[in-house]
Amino acid sequence: MSDGEHSILAPSDAERWARCVGALLMSKGVEEPDKEYSASGTCSHFILERSLKDQLNPDIFLGQTMEFNGFKFVIDQDRIERVRATMVNIYREPGQMWVEHLLNTSPVLDVPNQIGHADIIKVDPIGEVIIKEQSYIGVLSVHDFKDGYLRVMAQDNLQGLLYLASALYEWDLATDIQALRFCIHQPKIGHYDEWSYTRKEIEDFTVAIRPAAKLAYQLYYGIVKFDPAQHLSAGDTQCFWCPVRGRCPARAQRIVGLFADAITAHEIDDVRLAQLYVRLEEIEQACKDYRIEAHRRAMMGRPIAGQKLVRGNKGKRKWAEPGRAESAMALLVPDDKMYQPRELISPTQAEKNLREHYASVQPFVTQSEGGLVLVPVDDPRAAVELPKFNILPEELPQ
Numbered sequence: 001m002s003d004g005e006h007s008i009l010a011p012s013d014a015e016r017w018a019r020c021v022g023a024l025l026m027s028k029g030v031e032e033p034d035k036e037y038s039a040s041g042t043c044s045h046f047i048l049e050r051s052l053k054d055q056l057n058p059d060i061f062l063g064q065t066m067e068f069n070g071f072k073f074v075i076d077q078d079r080i081e082r083v084r085a086t087m088v089n090i091y092r093e094p095g096q097m098w099v100e101h102l103l104n105t106s107p108v109l110d111v112p113n114q115i116g117h118a119d120i121i122k123v124d125p126i127g128e129v130i131i132k133e134q135s136y137i138g139v140l141s142v143h144d145f146k147d148g149y150l151r152v153m154a155q156d157n158l159q160g161l162l163y164l165a166s167a168l169y170e171w172d173l174a175t176d177i178q179a180l181r182f183c184i185h186q187p188k189i190g191h192y193d194e195w196s197y198t199r200k201e202i203e204d205f206t207v208a209i210r211p212a213a214k215l216a217y218q219l220y221y222g223i224v225k226f227d228p229a230q231h232l233s234a235g236d237t238q239c240f241w242c243p244v245r246g247r248c249p250a251r252a253q254r255i256v257g258l259f260a261d262a263i264t265a266h267e268i269d270d271v272r273l274a275q276l277y278v279r280l281e282e283i284e285q286a287c288k289d290y291r292i293e294a295h296r297r298a299m300m301g302r303p304i305a306g307q308k309l310v311r312g313n314k315g316k317r318k319w320a321e322p323g324r325a326e327s328a329m330a331l332l333v334p335d336d337k338m339y340q341p342r343e344l345i346s347p348t349q350a351e352k353n354l355r356e357h358y359a360s361v362q363p364f365v366t367q368s369e370g371g372l373v374l375v376p377v378d379d380p381r382a383a384v385e386l387p388k389f390n391i392l393p394e395e396l397p398q
């Protein structure tokens with residue numbers, strides 16, 4: 001297979017290459033920084049795939065050790081429960097099911113040799129969806145299992161749209177499909193989201209995505225000359241998982257730009273503070289990225305002006321030979337000075353260990369109220385009303 005036959009426009013990476021067409025070229029050959037995180041996701045996907053394909057109870061994987069991309073995972077009850085919750089939701093929807101289905105994305109992107117894997121596809125020719133008060137019969141759904149903490153929404157999700165458009169292309173001759181739905185399952189954070197599109201909306205998406213896909217592909221293979229000023233476009237979404245985010249000039253410019261307004265003002269007013277506040281996570285992540293990048297370069301022997309490598313704090317001391325240490329200590333001190341007292345496990349650990357029996361100890365649990373935290377207005381938690389200051393007339397200064 002020649003280099004030009006590579007599938008590079010992965011649907012799971014679509015938010016990046018479609019919003020920043022130079023990103024794929026910039027990160028060519030650069031290792032994925034969060035390898036363990038994605039290996040853990042692959043592990044959960046494997047259990048889901050096997051359980052659905054072979055109609056297994058996921059419990060059979062409990063306690064097994066699995067290895068993905070060099071990382072080992074012991075399958076615990078939590079992981080099993082996340083897979084089970086996703087399975088229950090998927091089984092609930094009627095229609096024929098395809099698991100871990102290979103989709104040809106080339107006809108949608110108009111770029112050769114591109115593929116993607118959809119976790120689950122369901123096709124229900126008599127299923128009905130109501131979109132903007134209009135009924136559509138013939139539904140194709142793509143279900144995406146995400147075993148991470150970062151909440152992902154289904155509406156306008158480029159990964160989902162690309163799956164739907166490619167699946168529509170594949171099923172179009174076999175079934176009359178009028179509506180398409182993208183469903184996100186994130187049991188780790190108790191999140192499920194779905195969004196339905198009409199066939200026309202998916203067809204419009206296909207037309208809209210092509211220019212970006214084509215340009216990203218041409219830049220990657222040197223068919224079009226790369227111009228950072230023109231082809232890099234930094235943003236919260238596309239830079240978040242980009243492996244070159246710690247060294248990309250466009251991203252650095254964006255982070256600095258976030259303060260541009262603030263530093264020209266006489267004082268940071270409430271509006272500017274709010275604008276900065278919603279960007280804090282991005283700014284904090286950027287700081288972390290620059291630390292990692294500087295450390296990486298220093299470790300390669302590249303000088304980082306004004307910095308040097310030193311040994312950090314030593315690790316926690318532990319017994320190299322606990323048996324011999326115990327015998328030696330027994331000659332020197334009494335038992336109560338040698339052993340740690342037994343301690344009751346925490347309620348969190350008890351819930352994990354006791355499972356359905358946790359209810360019997362729950363009355364003995366106490367928990368303090370959480371402190372007040374500032375979160376985006378669309379956070380599902382109810383807003384806390386602060387007490388109003390009621391000044392009685394007699395308290396007013398005379």
Ligand code: SF4
Pocket residue numbers: 016020022023026232233234235238239242243244245246248249250251
């Ligand atoms: S860090 Fe952002 S701007 Fe830079 S290449 Fe990646 S996605 Fe594009």
